[in-house]
Amino acid sequence: MSAPGRPRIAYRRRASPLHATRGTVVGAYCAAISVAALMTEHPLLLGSLLATVLCAGAAAGDGPQLLRALRRSAIPLFALSVAVNLLVSRQGLTVFARLGDWGALGQVNLTLEALVCGAVFALRLLVVGLACVLAVCAADPDQLLGSFRRLSPRVALSATLALRLVPVLAADASRLAEAQRCRPGARGRSPGARERLAVLRATVAGALERSLDVAAVLEMRGYPSPRRAARKLGARSRHDLAFAASAGGIALAALACALDGVARFHAYPLVSAPLDPAVVALALALPAIALAPFLDRAGIEP
């Protein structure tokens, strides 16, 4: 049986080129996708990046985890972003609903431009969020922490503690929730809000004790030792090089696009997102650059 409370979105070594790549390179690859999403507002490019990250996840074998994250976050994210922007934005010319005077918010008119602007913002967040999920699923946290440790031992210590506490507390919460189902009145029914709150409170109450336990182990294993951890053996693999090149390519393409102003997008006063050939080419090039390293599947093992 799988460990109780094991986080569903977590690193799992799989037989894929991305998992055969060292953690720092995977981190850089996912960061490049995020940076590209943050540097452009054009819906076509954002859509292309969304497809890219989902395809990369599928090619790495982490598709179900990305889809789960998408299913859980996409609708709330879009709804929240669009609703806030619709209510707050005073720009845009295409009014499709007049809601009258809303007190502190004043006169509220809903515009098509505000809706699109909110949706584009949500799309950006979604791409960044999914890239982070992909990094969590595919980047070996031990390697990442080892690299961090050379840069900043304190940051690495905090990150190690936090990373270890996530599964420990998730397991605690899962056990607590399961135990509550053993109470006489709770058998055979789903827990209500009160029960969930009680479990959450008990988990949080135990977090300090758990973090002390983990910190004690880190201490005993010599984590605070002033000696510099030895660099691990092994040359960079061709997967490392391929994904590093891909990350560089994505970042450069996004940078060039931003500097050149190719992918112009304006939400206000009227929505403008011209579909230049350059934009279309870029929308096709980004997935190609990002997914090319997945073609080399030789020598990978879980």
Added chain:
Amino acid sequence: MSILTFERVSYSYPGAAAPALRDVSLSVDPGEFCVVAGLSGSGKSTLLRAACGLVPHFHGGSFGGTVLTAGLDTRVHSPAEIGAHAGTLLSDPETQVVMASVRAEISFALENRGLAAAAVARSVEETALALGIADLLDRSTDELSGGELQRVALAGALAAGPELVLLDEPTSQLDPVAGDELIWQLRRLNQECDTAVVLVEQRLERCLGAADRVLAMSGGEVVCDRDPGGFLEWAAEHQPALQTPGARVFADAGLRPLPSGVKQARALLRREGLLHDAQELGAGQAGPARAGSGEAGSGEAGPGEAGPGVRRAPVRRRKGPRGSGEAGPVLQMRGVWHELRDGPAILRGVDLRLDGGEAVVLMGRNGAGKSTLLRHAGGLMSPTRGRVQLHGELALLLQNPGDLFVHERVRDEASLDALRELGLEALADRHPRDISGGQRQRLALAVVLGGERAPGAIALDEPTRGMDREAKRRLATWLSARAREGALVLVATHDCEFAVEFATRAVLLARGRVIADGHVGEVLGGGRYFTTESARILGGAAGAVRVEEAAALLRARREEASGVGSLPATGRLAEIDDLAGAGR
């Protein structure tokens, strides 16, 4: 020079009313294998924490005296510095593992100490091979079972090749096979590498055979410091709850010296002419416990050999098929499968019929499916195939009783009636986490039993983890009483000594299948691992699995050998039979 020295060490946790250690002085020599025994709350774990420097550096409190670990004063040197010489494994494996993959976990301490990459890689491989976890090296730590985590955490503590290893109940999560293997791995490490071992353990029968020396603690003091034989003599006189089952058998049978392990016990019995190897080697194994799954069988016992002159099997036979009571089964499983979506099947076609009034122990290796089976019985899981029928209520208590408690006061966790029934009404205003382990266990029982109707079945998952022998005895008595009142009692445990104290029937699981199901004496009587120390000593003769049965059998043999018995041999064996029945 000693590898570990305590000089007049006293220690109190912050805010504690009584000190956890009182004026402790001791020394452990390099290469010594030292077992620390004691009841719950006697100060064993604090002793280990003081040895590795967590006391006082991590826990604070008031500390007096000197602890020198590998020559380092723990007041001056940090746990990290001490950790370079002393590997420590605490009792909860979940918090002992700090990295995401097994390989990284084992190499963690080595890298922290600045070892060269090649040396790290070599040590990781060697340690993994020595502990039999080489196949886990590329697994994620969060997908390991409790037993696997325990071994990985041990590997992490041993990888740096420490001169001293400090272990706090490392076998508590392990099945009997893995537990015995771990103890002998420690012994091998001790003998081959001259590593000193200080081992805190509740199940002393597992480790006394490997120990050079035993320290017994009580109330924070070291009250006995002798070799295993001397410790057993001391325990027989001063603290019977610390006696091993083998020693109790010998003491009850009037035999001396008290044995520290099965090998020594058998040698002593052989010397006394009380062991009949040729007959007994296969005696218990010939038991007719049903193999494989299916409806509960008749439990018909074949005649186990009980020694010279014995014509009958003392194990009580059942009349008619088990579960043929008029009331029908309380719990019935028909072809129950539990298959993970992306993984193996945990239960594979389990058929089981359990009736009211039965006290059933569920045994098997780690990962055999015991906990999953209980979760199905309690309705926490649904089978992917097959059917689970439960008639009436089932009170299920999972492994950690503390998980049930989410309130600030004991009285908010369970009704006063339930608290009264379990003798907890005096604790009603205490915080559930401030009461002792045994009290927590009882409170958890009060919680799950506290419904409007008394449950027809009680199921417990590993209830004895961290319990001392006295608390186990009380729990076994309570469970037997519930079974006598007509409730079905179903307990999953690795603790064979506890199992035979209450169970009438044993179900052995392996890889999700029921591989043996029968009377507890039949199933556990002839085993090598899934059996009691008493049965191992006597080779399962006469189905004697409990201390009282084994002692009665030995008394009968002694009297028969000397020809002065007050009862004829068959009469004495009938007494054993009665004991077997009464105990169940």
